[in-house]
Amino acid sequence: MVSVFDISPELDISEELPDMLALLPGWRRQKALSYRFDRDRFLCAKAYLMLEDMLRTEYRIQHCPEFSYGSNGKPYFKELPGIHFNLSHCHKGVACAISDMPVGIDIEEIQFDEPVAARVFNADEYARIKECASPAEKFTELWTTKESYLKLTGQGICMDLKNVIADAHDVHFETVINSKAGYVYTECH
Numbered sequence: 098m099v100s101v102f103d104i105s106p107e108l109d110i111s112e113e114l115p116d117m118l119a120l121l122p123g124w125r126r127q128k129a130l131s132y133r134f135d136r137d138r139f140l141c142a143k144a145y146l147m148l149e150d151m152l153r154t155e156y157r158i159q160h161c162p163e164f165s166y167g168s169n170g171k172p173y174f175k176e177l178p179g180i181h182f183n184l185s186h187c188h189k190g191v192a193c194a195i196s197d198m199p200v201g202i203d204i205e206e207i208q209f210d211e212p213v214a215a216r217v218f219n220a221d222e223y224a225r226i227k228e229c230a231s232p233a234e235k236f237t238e239l240w241t242t243k244e245s246y247l248k249l250t251g252q253g254i255c256m257d258l259k260n261v262i263a264d265a266h267d268v269h270f271e272t273v274i275n276s277k278a279g280y281v282y283t284e285c286h
Contacts, residue, residue: 098155099202099271100147102191103278110139117142124163140186147193148182155195156180171251183248189280196286201249203241204282207274209233217243217258234281238272241283245270249285 114135118126121142129141145161152158158177165175174180182195185204194202209232214223222239229235243261246268247253265285272283 098151098195099282099284100151100193101204101273101275101282102143102147103275103280104188104190105278110135114139114142117146121145122161122163136188140191143191144184144186144193147191148184148195151182151193151195152180167251169251169253171248171253183245185248185282187280189278190275190282192282192284194284194286198286199249201245201247201285202282203244203248204280205237205241205244207233207237207276207279207281209236219259219263222259222262234274234276237281238274238283241281242270242272242285245283245285 117139118129121129125142125145129138129145132138132141149161152161162174162176164172166172172182172184174182179197180195181197181199182193183200183202185192185202187204187206189206190204192202192204194200209226214226214236218226218239226232226235226239243258244254246261246265249268268285270283270285272281274281
């Protein structure tokens with residue numbers, strides 16, 4: 098299951114943030130407050146609250162347990178080994194995925210960055226970006242596909258990004274392009 102929250106330009110983060118922080122357990126509030134900017138604090142809090150809501154809805158779990166972290170920083174529930182989740186956020190949205198199998202999700206603002214494209218995409222991917230009617234959307238789609246896979250596996254951003262998807266066997270990707278809200282997200286499971 099995936100939940101996505103669109104961040105509209107009209108959203109008054111400074112008004113919403115205090116109430117959101119009050120809903121967080123101490124360990125997550127501390128994490129949110131460790132960010133320098135209110136926007137990042139909001140994104141951190143919103144992702145957690147979305148996860149907590151999904152746990153209630155899907156598993157009837159009232160309180161989200163504290164996260165444990167894998168060797169590359171992937172969060173997991175030590176107390177709930179059968180429930181997998183992943184969180185992601187950007188300035189345009191927040192995404193949360195929860196499943197009974199490993200899952201990765203990435204959400205990014207639609208953009209095109211030529212130097213990054215040349216460095217992280219293989220020749221076929223790069224050609225698909227350049228030939229596409231919307232290079233920014235294709236760039237972001239391919240980026241979220243790579244990152245969601247790396248988050249699924251718990252590897253995080255690795256050195257050989259050009260061949261990440263070539264190594265992705267027996268996985269399923271679901272991508273949503275929300276041009277109106279300005280983001281793309283991909284779930285991998």
